[in-house]
Amino acid sequence: MDDVSRGLFEQNGLLLLNIGILGPHYMTQLITRGISKVLSKSGKSLPNEIWTMILKFAHEGMSDKWYEGTNNDFCFVKAELVSASPENMLIRCFRHAFDSPTDELVDDVLVDEGSVYGFERYLASTTPSTAKTLDIELPELQLLSGPDTTFDIILDTTSTAPYLYASLSVPDIIATINHGNCWVCREERFICPGCTGGIAQQFDVFMGCGVGLSCPLCMGTNFSQRHKSFLESNYWSKAPEDEAEDMLYVIEDRLAELGYAGVTVQDEAWKGRE
Ligand SMILES: [Zn+2]
Ligand SMILES: [Zn+2]
Known part of the structure; x- marks a missing residue:
């Protein structure tokens, strides 16, 4: 999988979003941009050195490589470009999930070479027309609603976004959403x-x-x-x-x-x- 800042993502593709580290990243972006007027309920703003402390704290356990960090919590999203300027773009991510648990999908659907490639084709383009070409029966992919299902992300041209990934493969899904569980090797690799x-x-x-x-x-x-x-x-x-x-x-x-x-x-x- 590639982080999205290094390339464009397909409109209908499914992406992986690491919501475990998204919050601190987003806060940092706001604050380094100087557009943060984050106020308390009573209208008070925090002095910058307090923000620096908070961010330092929030960044512990984070890394540019997801597998080196400790706060990993992945979900599937589809992304939509909301606005773009020469410096940055705003992407809105909508959380999705298959209507059966990922471990069941991995165990029951991904049973041979053909089903792996079929599933990867679907990840790249989750359209009904792609689904029709597949020989496998996939659980339905659903748009989730409720709290924590929409995420706004600012991507700029200078920094990477090591929390939003495109070009997903079956090993990526197993490593992240399925927590490494694999029915073939029983986690031996x-x-x-x-x-x-x-x-x-x-x-x-x-x-x-x-x-x-x-x-x-x-x-x-x-x-x-x-x-x-x-x-x-x-x-x-x-x-x-x-x-x-x-x-x-x-x-x-x-x-x-x-x-x-x-x-x-x-x-x-x-x-x-x-
Ligand atoms: Zn043998
Ligand atoms: Zn395995």
Whole structure:
């Protein structure tokens, strides 16, 4: 997934909004812009040094990378451009949710390669015409109403917006909204592709036993298939050391990007068969 400041988002696409850090970001924007006349109910404004203290406090646990911060709370939104000037644009985000829980969606719908790609196509364009082209039965996507369902965001040309993300993939959804829960690898992030009882075949990552293959669901189907090519070509003889090390870095980067930096990469994932 990419944060929205680095590119445009599709009108009908679904975005991920990290509302866990949105408040402090928004406050900072208002205050650094000097347009904050945030008054108490009795009409008093706070001196700037108090604001600085409040913001410092609010920023603890925040990071430019979502997975390094501590206040993560993601939801689906659709965004609408409200106004734009050369310096900034105002985007209004409307909270959406599928009418069945995300874990049920992941467990029941995302069962093979085709359903993963189908769901990702829908994330990119949630129109009825896209839905019609899918072979999968998706729960309905609904616009939510009530408190905390509409969020205004100011994006400017100089700072990034590490709380609003577009170009979503299934691994992004699992890592954020589904809290890392994955029915394929049971949160291990790796599988033995020869021992899954048919699951590996559904994602076209079936191969010999004794290797540690990146999970085709939570690490990405494409990523897993490329990893499989590496493991297959080095199955009967060991991979050259530098190639193996490159593979290790690629896997570590992928784990970090998805917020799984704490997971250790087993030797069988990069050195080859045990
Ligand atoms: Zn998994
Ligand atoms: Zn095995």
